[in-house]
Amino acid sequence: xxxxxxxxxxxxxxxxxxxxxCKKDNLSHIPDLFVGNxxxxxxxxxxxxxxxxxxxxxxxxxxxTTQIFAFSADNSCGYARFQCGSDSxxxxxxxxxxxxxxxSDMVCKDxxxxxxxxxxxxxxxxxxxxxxxxxxxxxxxxxxxxSATKKRRVMRYGFVRVKKPTTTx
Numbered sequence: 154x155x156x157x158x159x160x161x162x163x164x165x166x167x168x169x170x171x172x173x174x175c176k177k178d179n180l181s182h183i184p185d186l187f188v189g190n191x192x193x194x195x196x197x198x199x200x201x202x203x204x205x206x207x208x209x210x211x212x213x214x215x216x217x218t219t220q221i222f223a224f225s226a227d228n229s230c231g232y233a234r235f236q237c238g239s240d241s242x243x244x245x246x247x248x249x250x251x252x253x254x255x256x257s258d259m260v261c262k263d264x265x266x267x268x269x270x271x272x273x274x275x276x277x278x279x280x281x282x283x284x285x286x287x288x289x290x291x292x293x294x295x296x297x298x299x300s301a302t303k304k305r306r307v308m309r310y311g312f313v314r315v316k317k318p319t320t321t322x
Contacts, residue, residue: 183252183283185226191288191312193220198308201294203301213237222312235261235274246275254279255290274308281309288312 196212213220216237223231230246244259257275274292282289289312294305 181252184248186283186285187224187246187248187255187288188226189224190315191222191224192315193222193310194313195311196308197311198306201305201307203299203303203305221315222310230257230259232259232261236263238262248280252280278310286314288314 193213198208198210198212199206200208213236218234218237220235220237221231221233223233224246228245228247229243231241231243233241235242238261240262242259242261244257246255246257248255255275255278257273257278259273259275260271261274263270263272263274275290276292277295278290278292279295280289281291290310291307292310293307294303295307299305
């Protein structure tokens, strides 16, 4: 009589081990958090020599246009009015395997370059913060190892989620 409850408990433990040992693929919800429209709220540039901050500037303070960074579930993305320009650019986005960096192949007109050229501003962007309502990305010299005498420039983009406008008929 005592053997039946013991056998039953051993069977339950065995089933629990088998169920928990199954491999669970792609449990990350981080890519899903990106999907949607993000409005640029702030843009700062910090200059360093080694790890010593030499200056901090806020950019786009006089920009009257809304800049939108849009991410789609099919890994396409777009940026409207980059650096207060009038154009919109499209590209593809992905995350690194450790999901700490955003990688995008978008090529934007770069008005800060002296040549008036173009750049890939989010080619290797460090994800500082990502949530339902906020996204902060750092670009530029964000590598973890640097010389104590090297000049570095880090741009920090702060975005807030924008709901898609609803249409009524």
